[in-house]
Amino acid sequence: MASERKATADPARSLAILWRTTEPASRSAGPGLSVDRIVRAAIDIADAEGLDALTMRRVGEALGVGTMSVYTYVPGKAELVAVMIDSAYGEMPRPTVEGDWRARLERIARDNLALYQRHPWMLRAETTRPVLGPHLVAKYDYELGAVADIGLSDVEMDAVLTLVLGHVKSAARAASEVVDLERETGMTDGQWWQSHAPWLETFMTADAYPTASRVGTAAGQQHGAAYGPEYAFEFGLQRVLDGISVVVAERATAG
Amino acid sequence: MASERKATADPARSLAILWRTTEPASRSAGPGLSVDRIVRAAIDIADAEGLDALTMRRVGEALGVGTMSVYTYVPGKAELVAVMIDSAYGEMPRPTVEGDWRARLERIARDNLALYQRHPWMLRAETTRPVLGPHLVAKYDYELGAVADIGLSDVEMDAVLTLVLGHVKSAARAASEVVDLERETGMTDGQWWQSHAPWLETFMTADAYPTASRVGTAAGQQHGAAYGPEYAFEFGLQRVLDGISVVVAERATAG
DNA sequence: CGGCGCGGCGTACGGCGTACGCCCGCGTTG
DNA sequence: CAACGCGGGCGTACGCCGTACGCCGCGCCG
Numbered sequence: 001m002a003s004e005r006k007a008t009a010d011p012a013r014s015l016a017i018l019w020r021t022t023e024p025a026s027r028s029a030g031p032g033l034s035v036d037r038i039v040r041a042a043i044d045i046a047d048a049e050g051l052d053a054l055t056m057r058r059v060g061e062a063l064g065v066g067t068m069s070v071y072t073y074v075p076g077k078a079e080l081v082a083v084m085i086d087s088a089y090g091e092m093p094r095p096t097v098e099g100d101w102r103a104r105l106e107r108i109a110r111d112n113l114a115l116y117q118r119h120p121w122m123l124r125a126e127t128t129r130p131v132l133g134p135h136l137v138a139k140y141d142y143e144l145g146a147v148a149d150i151g152l153s154d155v156e157m158d159a160v161l162t163l164v165l166g167h168v169k170s171a172a173r174a175a176s177e178v179v180d181l182e183r184e185t186g187m188t189d190g191q192w193w194q195s196h197a198p199w200l201e202t203f204m205t206a207d208a209y210p211t212a213s214r215v216g217t218a219a220g221q222q223h224g225a226a227y228g229p230e231y232a233f234e235f236g237l238q239r240v241l242d243g244i245s246v247v248v249a250e251r252a253t254a255g
Numbered sequence: 256m257a258s259e260r261k262a263t264a265d266p267a268r269s270l271a272i273l274w275r276t277t278e279p280a281s282r283s284a285g286p287g288l289s290v291d292r293i294v295r296a297a298i299d300i301a302d303a304e305g306l307d308a309l310t311m312r313r314v315g316e317a318l319g320v321g322t323m324s325v326y327t328y329v330p331g332k333a334e335l336v337a338v339m340i341d342s343a344y345g346e347m348p349r350p351t352v353e354g355d356w357r358a359r360l361e362r363i364a365r366d367n368l369a370l371y372q373r374h375p376w377m378l379r380a381e382t383t384r385p386v387l388g389p390h391l392v393a394k395y396d397y398e399l400g401a402v403a404d405i406g407l408s409d410v411e412m413d414a415v416l417t418l419v420l421g422h423v424k425s426a427a428r429a430a431s432e433v434v435d436l437e438r439e440t441g442m443t444d445g446q447w448w449q450s451h452a453p454w455l456e457t458f459m460t461a462d463a464y465p466t467a468s469r470v471g472t473a474a475g476q477q478h479g480a481a482y483g484p485e486y487a488f489e490f491g492l493q494r495v496l497d498g499i500s501v502v503v504a505e506r507a508t509a510g
Numbered sequence: 511c512g513g514c515g516c517g518g519c520g521t522a523c524g525g526c527g528t529a530c531g532c533c534c535g536c537g538t539t540g
Numbered sequence: 541c542a543a544c545g546c547g548g549g550c551g552t553a554c555g556c557c558g559t560a561c562g563c564c565g566c567g568c569c570g
Contacts, residue, residue, distance in 0.1 A: 011450060011451055011454065012454075015451075015454050015458075019458060032548085033548080033549085055525085055526065055527080056526085056527065056528080057525090057526085057527095060550090065549075065550085066549060066550040066551075067527095067528090067550080067551095068528080068529095068530095068549075068550050068551080068552095069548075069549050069550060071528075071529095072547090072548060072549070072550095073548095076527075076528075077527065077528090127432050127436070132451060132454070132455065132458075134458065137458065137459045137464055137467055138464070140464075140467045140471065141459075141464040141465075141466050141467035144466040144467060144470050145466055148466055153473075154469060154470045154473035154474070155473050155474060155477060155486070156490070157470050158470050158471075158473065158474035158477075159486065159487055159490040159491070160494075162429075162487050162491070163422075163487070163490070163491040163494055163495075166421075166422065166425035166426070166429075166491065167418075167421065167422070167425070169425065170421035170422070170424065170425055171421070174417075174421075177382050181382070195266060196266055196270075196387060199266065199267075199270050199387070200387065203270075203274060203387075203389065203392065204392045204396075209392055209393070209395075209396040210396075211396050211399040211400055211403055212392055212395045212396035212399060214409060215399050215409045215412050215413050216395065216413075218408075218409035218410050218413065219409070219410060219413035222410060222413075231410070231414065232414055232417050232418070235411070235414040235418065236414070236417070236418040236421065238498070239415075239418055239495060239498030239499055239501070239502065240418075240494060240495060240498055241498070242497065242498035242501040242502075243493070243494030243495055243496070243497035243498030243499075243501075244494055244498075246494070246497040246498075247494070247497075287517085288517080288518085310556085310557065310558080311557085311558065311559080312556095312557085312558090315519090320518075320519085321518060321519040321520075322519080322520095322558095322559090323518075323519050323520080323521095323559080323560095323561095324517075324518050324519060326559075326560095327516090327517060327518070327519095328517095331558075331559075332558065332559090
């Protein structure tokens with residue numbers, strides 16, 4: 001398939017599945033397959049074993065059904081993943097947050113981080129051409145609410161959200177890769193850095209690369225403390241919010 | 256293989272290839288295969304047709320050689336991609352930039368964006384457990400130079416760089432996906448948004464989601480103008496740099 | 511001039527996504 | 541109550557992928 005992209009040719013079909021606008025299959029009322037059951041099974045697999053373990057054969061198996069039966073409800077794997085994504089968005093809380101825009105954005109960032117932690121496969125499945133399912137739309141609307149009425153233009157509001165969510169995704173990806181590289185290689189990040197240290201010292205010598213070797217060591221120790229990704233998330237988030245506050249302040253006084 | 260990750264089990268072998276510490280194959284002096292020739296061919300394929308088109312069979316073909324011959328020089332596809340990445344880093348300019356830290360970071364951001372534009376496959380191949388090749392080390396050292404001596408701690412220097420490069424990668428990924436979805440679907444982003452517009456209006460109605468529909472339209476028009484990703488890059492970069500300037504100022508006065 | 515090490519590679523295996531067409535049991539209709 | 545048709549369910553097969561394994565034949569060293 002390439003790599004979980006392409007919403008495929010037929011938007012009508014995809015959107016019908018996302019919004020569940022087709023009848024819920026009347027016939028026998030027995031257990032029967034359904035988009036929902038398929039999506040739930042698929043999410044369980046992906047949560048537990050990652051996107052690579054999510055194969056159409058596995059999904060069929062998990063449902064006690066032949067592989068090809070899945071294709072009755074879903075045109076292909078790409079579309080299945082799209083529905084999985086939208087479904088995951090549906091789990092997110094949308095509380096009314098006390099406080100200013102900064103508190104609201106910070107909360108949004110943390111909620112999105114938590115989502116990615118619960119469903120790390122999303123980090124490899126999402127694309128920029130959005131899925132346009134009901135839950136994404138609701139999420140977008142909710143999150144825009146955090147930056148409405150603070151003097152930004154519509155385009156700026158979208159850009160602010162894109163920036164914050166982009167940072168969350170970067171940081172989440174870093175954290176998630178640490179986790180599943182540990183699972184795949186059976187080595188913690190600390191152990192990995194330690195095993196590479198002798199080589200590093202051979203090549204990245206203090207004379208040839210003074211800054212890199214000093215800072216790399218300091219940063220590497222953070223990784224050893226299994227605390228690198230969280231720090232990067234927090235540090236970056238505060239910087240991003242600081243940066244946003246500059247425009248907000250500008251708009252408040254000038255425009 | 257999963258998805259272009261895992262530097263595989265044997266670090267020694269991988270590092271030897273990255274740093275080219277083995278002899279350059281004496282025997283017949285004829286054209287002969289070599290890590291360099293393989294990497295160049297692979298990069299050409301990935302540049303032209305994307306990471307999905309990069310198969311070991313294709314690489315062999317491009318070199319007029321059997322598929323399995325490639326495995327004589329490279330333990331597997333993951334390692335090949337790792338060498339490709341390090342090799343690409345080697346192309347980057349490392350000029351001495353006039354001006355303050357902000358000018359230097361901005362330049363770094365643009366250079367990295369240009370790199371990703373030249374080699375979009377890198378956006379899907381890089382992981383956080385770095386490749387540790389010679390060019391990455393040189394790049395890291397160079398880039399750290401931009402934020403040295405402005406009062407930040409070592410860990411902060413690393414965090415600042417991570418933040419800026421993370422933003423560049425986010426923005427580059429967005430831009431790149433637009434480009435290759437256009438290639439894959441034969442539809443420009445504008446056309447895609449237009450073809451989905453009727454559906455969107457059906458579901459994302461102004462009554463149900465007032466903010467989303469208004470802002471979505473505004474942002475969608477930007478995409479129609481094929482100018483969305485660049486704007487997101489610029490806007491985000493300035494915000495990030497503004498945010499960094501806050502810590503820099505703090506350190507200058509207080510710490 | 512004989513032997514052998516190694517670069518080069520043919521074949522084959524197990525996995526993937528999915529196209530295609532068959533079967534069978536159900537709800538509907540006469 | 542019988543016949544029918546339709547659609548959910550699925551078995552098989554194809555063309556891809558990465559790569560393990562073991563064979564060849566060339567060119568250098570003794």
